[in-house]
Amino acid sequence: xxxxxxxxxxxAAACGGCEISTLNIGDKILIVDEIFDLAFFPCIAxxxxxxxxxxxxxxxxxxxxxxxxxxxxxxxxAHLLRxxxxxxxAFGSCAYEGCIPALSNLTTRQATLNTVYxxxxxxxxxxxxxxxxxxxxxxxxxxxxxxxxxxxxxxQAVPVDYYIPGCPPEPEQIxxxxxxxxxxxxxxxxxxxxxxxxxxxxxxxxxxxxxEKNVKSIAxxxxxxxxxxEPGLCLLEQGIVCVGPSTRSGCGALCPRVGMRCExxxxxxxxxxxxxxxxxxxxxxxxxxxxxxEDEHEMAKRLDAxxxxxxxxxxxxxxxxMAHSLLKRVRVNGNGDKGG
Amino acid sequence: xxxxxKPVIVGFLCNWCSYRAxxxxxxxxxxxxxxxxxxxxxxxxxxxxxFVLKALKEGxxxxxxxxxxxxxxxxxxxxxxxxxxxxxxxxxxxxWGIEDERVQLVWASASEGNVLAAAVDRMxxxxxxxxxxxxxxxxxxxxxxxxxxxxxxIAEVLATPEEV
Numbered sequence: 138x139x140x141x142x143x144x145x146x147x148x149a150a151a152c153g154g155c156e157i158s159t160l161n162i163g164d165k166i167l168i169v170d171e172i173f174d175l176a177f178f179p180c181i182a183x184x185x186x187x188x189x190x191x192x193x194x195x196x197x198x199x200x201x202x203x204x205x206x207x208x209x210x211x212x213x214x215a216h217l218l219r220x221x222x223x224x225x226x227a228f229g230s231c232a233y234e235g236c237i238p239a240l241s242n243l244t245t246r247q248a249t250l251n252t253v254y255x256x257x258x259x260x261x262x263x264x265x266x267x268x269x270x271x272x273x274x275x276x277x278x279x280x281x282x283x284x285x286x287x288x289x290x291x292x293q294a295v296p297v298d299y300y301i302p303g304c305p306p307e308p309e310q311i312x313x314x315x316x317x318x319x320x321x322x323x324x325x326x327x328x329x330x331x332x333x334x335x336x337x338x339x340x341x342x343x344x345x346x347x348x349e350k351n352v353k354s355i356a357x358x359x360x361x362x363x364x365x366x367e368p369g370l371c372l373l374e375q376g377i378v379c380v381g382p383s384t385r386s387g388c389g390a391l392c393p394r395v396g397m398r399c400e401x402x403x404x405x406x407x408x409x410x411x412x413x414x415x416x417x418x419x420x421x422x423x424x425x426x427x428x429x430x431e432d433e434h435e436m437a438k439r440l441d442a443x444x445x446x447x448x449x450x451x452x453x454x455x456x457x458x459m460a461h462s463l464l465k466r467v468r469v470n471g472n473g474d475k476g477g
Numbered sequence: 478x479x480x481x482x483k484p485v486i487v488g489f490l491c492n493w494c495s496y497r498a499x500x501x502x503x504x505x506x507x508x509x510x511x512x513x514x515x516x517x518x519x520x521x522x523x524x525x526x527x528f529v530l531k532a533l534k535e536g537x538x539x540x541x542x543x544x545x546x547x548x549x550x551x552x553x554x555x556x557x558x559x560x561x562x563x564x565x566x567x568x569x570x571x572x573w574g575i576e577d578e579r580v581q582l583v584w585a586s587a588s589e590g591n592v593l594a595a596a597v598d599r600m601x602x603x604x605x606x607x608x609x610x611x612x613x614x615x616x617x618x619x620x621x622x623x624x625x626x627x628x629x630x631i632a633e634v635l636a637t638p639e640e641v
Contacts, residue, residue, distance in 0.1 A: 411530060414525065414527040414530055418525060422561075427560060429548045429557060433546065433548075436547065437564070440561055443564075445568075450572065451573065463530040463531055464533065464616075466616065466617065467574045468573060468610075469574060
C-alpha cells in the first residue's frame, strides 16, 4: 500500500468545476483509487494543510492544481504544493491562463471589492464593512489573505510541469492524461516533454466543429441573446462572435454543436501567445466591409460602425486568457500611473 | 520632465510604400523626429496585433503602422486587412487603458516622404504629451501587496508544522 504513487488535487481561485469534471471520469475513478493514494484533495477527502506540510519534499507524485492565483493564500499554497510535488500540473483554464477570475484584471482591486461588498443589488451593507487584512481582537491579531490587484496564472507564481486546458477540462481528456501518467509510473512509459500542454488537441476548435462553413462576409455582429442561430451553420458566419478559430481543440466542439458560441476555454492555439489578438485578426478577416477601390474615409467609417456591434471585445476575446495575454491587465490611470 | 522624455515609437512600415517613403524622407534630407524605430514588413497586412501588443508591453510608448493608400496595395487588399484590424484594435486598446494616440495607422506612398515625416513628428509630440507608457514597470509591477503581514504570517504557519 505504502508504495502506491501519491495524487493530490487542490483548488485555489476556482469554482470547483475542475473537481466535478475529474470525478466525471466515471467508474474509472475506481482505477484511480486503486493505483494512487490520495495525499491531498480537499474537495472529496478531509486533509489539512498541516498534513501537506508534514510530507517530505517531492512526496506527492502528481498534483493537479486548479484555480488562479487571486490572493496571497493561493500563492502560498502554490509554493507549498510545488515544493511537495514531483509533478505539478496547472489543471484547467484558471491555473493555466487565469480564466474567469482574471477578468477582474480588466478593472481594479478596489472596484472588484466594491462590487462584492457594496454595489450589488443583493448586498445589504449600510456600515460599509470590508474584510480587513488585519483585525485586532482580545486574543491578538487575526489575518486574512491579501487580495491581489492582478490575478495570476499558476506558472506566474511557481514553475509548472504540465498544463491541462479547459473550463473545465473534459473528463475523457483528464482520463487520457491520467492513463499516460499511470503508464509512466507503473511501467516506465514515456512522459510528454516538460512544459507541454496535455489533454488537448493542436488545431483549432473549428477543425472539430461539424457545423457547415462557407465563405464569411459578416455585416453585423450579434450577442448570443439577440439571434436564434440557424442550425447546422457556422456561428461566426451568422455574426455570432464564436472564438473557435483562435481556440485550441480538445473539447470536441461541445458548445458550437449545440448552437452556443465557443468562448475559448481551451486557450490559444499551438505557437500563439495572445489568443485575443489572434481572434481580433480572425474577425478582421471575415467582416464584409472594405475592398480595394472604396473611398478610404467612407470605408473606415463603415468599419467602425460594424466593429461597434461587438460588445466588450476584451472580455470576449480574452474571456479565459487574460492572465496569460501579452498585456496581462488593463492600465488604470493615464500617464503611466499605477491605479488601484 | 516632458523636455527630457524621448518617446520610443516602434514603426511597422510596409516594404512597398511607407518604408520607401522613409527612405525618400532621408534622401530628401527632411528633418523629422528621431523617435520612430522603423521595422520593415512586407505589407501593413502582415502586422499581427500581437506585434503591437508586444511592442507596448516591452517598452514602446507608441506604435505606428504605415502602409500604402487603400487601392494601392502591392497585394491588392493587405492594407484593407490592416485597416479592419486597426478598427477593432483601437477598441481593444481603449479597454486596456491605452490612449488612441499611442497606436496609429497612416497611409504614406513611396513618393510621400513628407507625409511620413509629418506623421512621425505629429505622433511624437502627441505621445510626448501623454507621457511614458512603461507597461512592465508601471502597470505590471506591484500586485496589491498592501500589507506584508498576512503573507509573512501565512508563511510562518506553513513553515512550522505544529502539533494539533
